[in-house]
Amino acid sequence: MRHRVSELLAGARLLLRGFGTWARDPGLMLLGAIPALIVGLAMLALVVLLAFQVGGWAEALTPFADGWDEQWSGALRLALALGILVGAVVLCVLTFAAVTLAVGEPFYERISRSVERRLGGIPDEVELGFWPGLGKGLRDAVVLIGMAIGTGAVVFLVGLVPLVGTVLGLVAGAVLGGSALVRELTGIAGDARGLSLAERRALLRSRRWRSLGFGMVAYLLLLVPGLAVVATPVAVVGATLLVRDLRGEPTTAVQSAP
Numbered sequence: 001m002r003h004r005v006s007e008l009l010a011g012a013r014l015l016l017r018g019f020g021t022w023a024r025d026p027g028l029m030l031l032g033a034i035p036a037l038i039v040g041l042a043m044l045a046l047v048v049l050l051a052f053q054v055g056g057w058a059e060a061l062t063p064f065a066d067g068w069d070e071q072w073s074g075a076l077r078l079a080l081a082l083g084i085l086v087g088a089v090v091l092c093v094l095t096f097a098a099v100t101l102a103v104g105e106p107f108y109e110r111i112s113r114s115v116e117r118r119l120g121g122i123p124d125e126v127e128l129g130f131w132p133g134l135g136k137g138l139r140d141a142v143v144l145i146g147m148a149i150g151t152g153a154v155v156f157l158v159g160l161v162p163l164v165g166t167v168l169g170l171v172a173g174a175v176l177g178g179s180a181l182v183r184e185l186t187g188i189a190g191d192a193r194g195l196s197l198a199e200r201r202a203l204l205r206s207r208r209w210r211s212l213g214f215g216m217v218a219y220l221l222l223l224v225p226g227l228a229v230v231a232t233p234v235a236v237v238g239a240t241l242l243v244r245d246l247r248g249e250p251t252t253a254v255q256s257a258p
Contacts, residue, residue, distance in 0.1 A: 004209045011213025014245060015221075018237030022230070025114065032111050032233030035104030036096075043092045044225045050088050054081045079160055086169040087156030090177050093222050094148035097184045100232055105188075108236045112188045115240045120250050126194035143197060147183070151176045178215030185218060185239035193243070203246050214242050 022029045058081040065073040101108055116122050155173045182204060183197070190200040204211040218238070221231035241251050 007207065007209035008213030008216075011207075011210040011215070011242065012217040014210075014241045014251070015214050015217050015235060015238035017241060018234035021111070021115070021234065021237045028111055028114060029233045031107045032104060032236065033229050035107065036100050036229045036232035039096055039100045039103060040225055040228050043096045047089060047092055051085060054084050054088075057081070057084065079166075082166045083156045083158075083160045083169060086166060086173060087152045089223070090155045090173040091148055091152035093173075093177055093219060094151060094180050094184070095145060096228070097181055097222060097232075097235075098145055098148065101184060101187065101236075108233070109188050111233055111236050112192070112240045115237050116189075116192070116244075118253050119244060120253075122192050123249065124194075125192055139197075147180045151180050174216050174219055175212070178212055178217075178219040180215075181219050181222070182211050182215030182239070182242070185215075185235050186243050188236065189240045189243035193247070203243070207246055210246070211242065214238060 055077070058077040061080060062073070062077055065076055068076075151173075154176060155169050158169045158172045161168055183201060186200055186204065187197075190197075190203075195203065218231070218235045221235070222228040243249075244251050
Protein backbone atom coordinates (compact mmCIF):
# COMPACT_ATOMS: atom_id res chain seq x y z
CA MET A 1 0.00 0.00 0.00
CA ARG A 2 2.79 2.39 0.93
CA HIS A 3 4.52 1.68 -2.38
CA ARG A 4 1.33 2.47 -4.31
CA VAL A 5 0.85 5.75 -2.48
CA SER A 6 4.47 6.76 -3.12
CA GLU A 7 4.04 5.92 -6.82
CA LEU A 8 0.84 7.96 -7.03
CA LEU A 9 2.64 10.92 -5.43
CA ALA A 10 5.63 10.49 -7.75
CA GLY A 11 3.34 10.72 -10.78
CA ALA A 12 1.63 13.78 -9.34
CA ARG A 13 4.99 15.48 -8.75
CA LEU A 14 6.04 14.91 -12.37
CA LEU A 15 2.93 16.75 -13.51
CA LEU A 16 3.26 19.59 -11.03
CA ARG A 17 6.87 20.15 -12.09
CA GLY A 18 5.44 21.40 -15.36
CA PHE A 19 4.31 24.62 -13.65
CA GLY A 20 7.98 25.61 -13.40
CA THR A 21 8.06 25.98 -17.18
CA TRP A 22 5.70 28.95 -16.90
CA ALA A 23 8.46 30.78 -15.02
CA ARG A 24 11.23 29.46 -17.29
CA ASP A 25 9.57 30.17 -20.65
CA PRO A 26 6.27 32.06 -20.19
CA GLY A 27 5.99 33.08 -23.85
CA LEU A 28 6.10 29.48 -25.07
CA MET A 29 3.63 28.33 -22.43
CA LEU A 30 1.28 31.19 -23.30
CA LEU A 31 1.14 29.88 -26.87
CA GLY A 32 0.05 26.54 -25.45
CA ALA A 33 -2.69 28.19 -23.42
CA ILE A 34 -4.38 29.78 -26.46
CA PRO A 35 -5.83 26.57 -27.99
CA ALA A 36 -6.90 25.46 -24.50
CA LEU A 37 -8.75 28.75 -23.99
CA ILE A 38 -10.63 28.47 -27.29
CA VAL A 39 -11.62 24.82 -26.85
CA GLY A 40 -12.30 25.31 -23.14
CA LEU A 41 -14.82 28.08 -23.76
CA ALA A 42 -16.68 25.86 -26.22
CA MET A 43 -16.71 22.92 -23.77
CA LEU A 44 -17.83 25.15 -20.89
CA ALA A 45 -20.72 26.46 -22.97
CA LEU A 46 -21.80 22.88 -23.71
CA VAL A 47 -21.70 21.90 -20.02
CA VAL A 48 -23.69 25.00 -18.99
CA LEU A 49 -26.27 24.29 -21.70
CA LEU A 50 -26.49 20.67 -20.56
CA ALA A 51 -26.92 21.70 -16.92
CA PHE A 52 -30.02 23.68 -17.87
CA GLN A 53 -31.46 20.84 -19.96
CA VAL A 54 -30.58 17.74 -17.94
CA GLY A 55 -33.56 17.97 -15.58
CA GLY A 56 -36.02 17.87 -18.48
CA TRP A 57 -34.13 14.97 -20.06
CA ALA A 58 -34.26 12.98 -16.83
CA GLU A 59 -38.02 13.52 -16.63
CA ALA A 60 -38.53 12.55 -20.27
CA LEU A 61 -36.52 9.34 -19.77
CA THR A 62 -38.60 8.22 -16.79
CA PRO A 63 -42.29 8.46 -17.79
CA PHE A 64 -42.91 5.25 -15.83
CA ALA A 65 -42.23 7.20 -12.61
CA ASP A 66 -45.08 9.67 -13.13
CA GLY A 67 -47.39 7.61 -10.94
CA TRP A 68 -44.85 7.11 -8.16
CA ASP A 69 -44.77 8.96 -4.89
CA GLU A 70 -43.25 12.38 -5.57
CA GLN A 71 -40.35 11.72 -3.19
CA TRP A 72 -39.27 8.53 -5.00
CA SER A 73 -39.79 9.86 -8.51
CA GLY A 74 -37.86 13.01 -7.59
CA ALA A 75 -34.99 10.97 -6.14
CA LEU A 76 -34.81 8.78 -9.25
CA ARG A 77 -34.83 11.75 -11.62
CA LEU A 78 -32.25 13.63 -9.56
CA ALA A 79 -29.94 10.60 -9.60
CA LEU A 80 -30.41 10.24 -13.35
CA ALA A 81 -29.80 13.95 -13.96
CA LEU A 82 -26.64 13.93 -11.85
CA GLY A 83 -25.45 10.75 -13.56
CA ILE A 84 -25.89 12.33 -16.98
CA LEU A 85 -24.17 15.52 -15.87
CA VAL A 86 -21.18 13.80 -14.23
CA GLY A 87 -20.75 11.47 -17.22
CA ALA A 88 -20.93 14.44 -19.59
CA VAL A 89 -18.34 16.36 -17.57
CA VAL A 90 -15.93 13.40 -17.74
CA LEU A 91 -16.51 13.12 -21.48
CA CYS A 92 -15.94 16.87 -21.91
CA VAL A 93 -12.66 16.79 -19.96
CA LEU A 94 -11.31 13.94 -22.08
CA THR A 95 -12.52 15.30 -25.41
CA PHE A 96 -11.24 18.74 -24.35
CA ALA A 97 -7.76 17.24 -24.04
CA ALA A 98 -8.01 15.36 -27.34
CA VAL A 99 -9.37 18.33 -29.31
CA THR A 100 -7.00 20.83 -27.70
CA LEU A 101 -3.96 18.66 -28.42
CA ALA A 102 -5.10 18.24 -32.02
CA VAL A 103 -5.83 21.95 -32.55
CA GLY A 104 -2.66 23.12 -30.83
CA GLU A 105 -0.34 20.29 -31.89
CA PRO A 106 2.39 22.58 -33.35
CA PHE A 107 2.49 24.57 -30.09
CA TYR A 108 2.49 21.51 -27.84
CA GLU A 109 5.10 19.72 -29.92
CA ARG A 110 7.29 22.81 -29.64
CA ILE A 111 6.80 22.86 -25.85
CA SER A 112 7.60 19.15 -25.55
CA ARG A 113 10.70 19.38 -27.74
CA SER A 114 11.93 22.36 -25.71
CA VAL A 115 11.74 20.23 -22.57
CA GLU A 116 13.47 17.32 -24.34
CA ARG A 117 16.37 19.52 -25.46
CA ARG A 118 16.83 20.97 -21.97
CA LEU A 119 17.05 17.46 -20.53
CA GLY A 120 19.53 16.11 -23.05
CA GLY A 121 17.46 15.30 -26.11
CA ILE A 122 15.72 12.14 -27.34
CA PRO A 123 17.72 8.97 -27.96
CA ASP A 124 17.03 7.68 -31.49
CA GLU A 125 14.49 10.41 -32.21
CA VAL A 126 11.94 9.52 -34.89
CA GLU A 127 10.84 12.17 -37.38
CA LEU A 128 7.44 11.33 -38.87
CA GLY A 129 6.56 12.87 -42.19
CA PHE A 130 3.43 15.01 -42.47
CA TRP A 131 1.11 12.37 -43.95
CA PRO A 132 2.28 9.42 -41.82
CA GLY A 133 2.08 11.65 -38.75
CA LEU A 134 -1.41 12.84 -39.69
CA GLY A 135 -2.63 9.29 -40.28
CA LYS A 136 -1.19 8.06 -37.00
CA GLY A 137 -2.65 11.02 -35.13
CA LEU A 138 -6.12 10.40 -36.58
CA ARG A 139 -6.02 6.69 -35.73
CA ASP A 140 -4.91 7.41 -32.17
CA ALA A 141 -7.55 10.13 -31.81
CA VAL A 142 -10.34 7.76 -32.87
CA VAL A 143 -9.20 5.14 -30.34
CA LEU A 144 -8.78 7.68 -27.55
CA ILE A 145 -12.13 9.37 -28.16
CA GLY A 146 -13.73 5.91 -28.15
CA MET A 147 -12.12 5.34 -24.74
CA ALA A 148 -13.47 8.70 -23.58
CA ILE A 149 -17.01 7.77 -24.62
CA GLY A 150 -16.71 4.42 -22.85
CA THR A 151 -15.38 6.12 -19.72
CA GLY A 152 -18.23 8.63 -19.75
CA ALA A 153 -20.78 5.80 -20.10
CA VAL A 154 -19.31 3.89 -17.14
CA VAL A 155 -19.31 7.01 -14.97
CA PHE A 156 -22.92 7.69 -15.96
CA LEU A 157 -23.98 4.18 -14.91
CA VAL A 158 -22.07 4.40 -11.64
CA GLY A 159 -23.74 7.74 -10.97
CA LEU A 160 -27.14 6.02 -10.96
CA VAL A 161 -26.35 4.11 -7.75
CA PRO A 162 -28.79 5.40 -5.12
CA LEU A 163 -27.50 7.81 -2.44
CA VAL A 164 -23.78 7.46 -3.19
CA GLY A 165 -23.89 7.45 -6.98
CA THR A 166 -22.71 11.02 -7.48
CA VAL A 167 -19.70 10.57 -5.20
CA LEU A 168 -18.84 7.20 -6.75
CA GLY A 169 -19.24 8.74 -10.19
CA LEU A 170 -16.80 11.52 -9.35
CA VAL A 171 -14.26 9.01 -8.00
CA ALA A 172 -14.71 6.73 -11.01
CA GLY A 173 -14.33 9.75 -13.26
CA ALA A 174 -11.02 10.69 -11.65
CA VAL A 175 -9.64 7.13 -11.89
CA LEU A 176 -10.93 6.16 -15.34
CA GLY A 177 -10.62 9.68 -16.71
CA GLY A 178 -7.08 9.97 -15.39
CA SER A 179 -6.13 6.66 -17.01
CA ALA A 180 -7.50 7.80 -20.37
CA LEU A 181 -6.03 11.29 -20.06
CA VAL A 182 -2.48 10.10 -19.45
CA ARG A 183 -2.67 8.11 -22.70
CA GLU A 184 -3.71 11.24 -24.59
CA LEU A 185 -1.11 13.54 -23.06
CA THR A 186 1.86 11.22 -23.66
CA GLY A 187 1.17 11.08 -27.39
CA ILE A 188 3.65 13.79 -28.44
CA ALA A 189 6.58 12.39 -26.45
CA GLY A 190 5.64 8.87 -27.52
CA ASP A 191 5.51 9.78 -31.21
CA ALA A 192 8.95 11.39 -30.97
CA ARG A 193 10.26 7.97 -29.92
CA GLY A 194 8.33 6.03 -32.56
CA LEU A 195 6.00 4.42 -30.02
CA SER A 196 2.66 3.12 -31.22
CA LEU A 197 -0.42 3.62 -29.07
CA ALA A 198 -0.20 -0.02 -27.93
CA GLU A 199 3.48 0.42 -27.00
CA ARG A 200 2.69 3.63 -25.15
CA ARG A 201 -0.06 1.92 -23.18
CA ALA A 202 2.33 -0.90 -22.29
CA LEU A 203 4.89 1.65 -21.12
CA LEU A 204 2.31 3.31 -18.89
CA ARG A 205 1.25 -0.07 -17.47
CA SER A 206 4.86 -0.79 -16.51
CA ARG A 207 4.45 1.79 -13.71
CA ARG A 208 0.69 1.72 -13.41
CA TRP A 209 0.34 3.66 -10.15
CA ARG A 210 2.80 6.36 -11.15
CA SER A 211 0.96 6.83 -14.44
CA LEU A 212 -2.37 6.89 -12.60
CA GLY A 213 -1.12 9.51 -10.13
CA PHE A 214 -0.12 11.71 -13.05
CA GLY A 215 -3.39 11.17 -14.89
CA MET A 216 -5.65 11.79 -11.88
CA VAL A 217 -4.01 15.10 -11.02
CA ALA A 218 -4.12 16.14 -14.68
CA TYR A 219 -7.82 15.24 -14.77
CA LEU A 220 -8.58 17.28 -11.64
CA LEU A 221 -6.69 20.30 -12.99
CA LEU A 222 -8.47 20.16 -16.34
CA LEU A 223 -11.79 19.83 -14.54
CA VAL A 224 -11.59 23.49 -13.44
CA PRO A 225 -12.38 25.71 -16.48
CA GLY A 226 -10.02 28.63 -15.80
CA LEU A 227 -7.24 26.47 -14.39
CA ALA A 228 -7.47 24.10 -17.36
CA VAL A 229 -6.21 26.84 -19.68
CA VAL A 230 -3.04 27.28 -17.64
CA ALA A 231 -2.70 23.58 -16.84
CA THR A 232 -2.90 22.20 -20.39
CA PRO A 233 0.65 23.21 -21.44
CA VAL A 234 1.77 22.19 -17.93
CA ALA A 235 0.30 18.73 -18.54
CA VAL A 236 2.19 18.46 -21.84
CA VAL A 237 5.45 19.26 -20.05
CA GLY A 238 4.60 16.78 -17.30
CA ALA A 239 3.72 14.08 -19.83
CA THR A 240 7.11 14.55 -21.48
CA LEU A 241 8.76 14.12 -18.08
CA LEU A 242 6.65 11.03 -17.39
CA VAL A 243 7.66 9.33 -20.65
CA ARG A 244 11.31 10.10 -19.96
CA ASP A 245 10.96 8.82 -16.40
CA LEU A 246 9.29 5.55 -17.45
CA ARG A 247 11.98 4.94 -20.08
CA GLY A 248 14.83 5.64 -17.68
CA GLU A 249 15.88 8.87 -19.41
CA PRO A 250 17.07 11.94 -17.41
CA THR A 251 14.28 14.14 -16.08
CA THR A 252 16.54 16.85 -14.66
CA ALA A 253 18.92 19.05 -16.58
CA VAL A 254 22.57 18.12 -16.21
CA GLN A 255 24.64 21.06 -15.01
CA SER A 256 27.72 21.55 -17.15
CA ALA A 257 31.03 21.75 -15.41
CA PRO A 258 32.51 25.26 -15.04
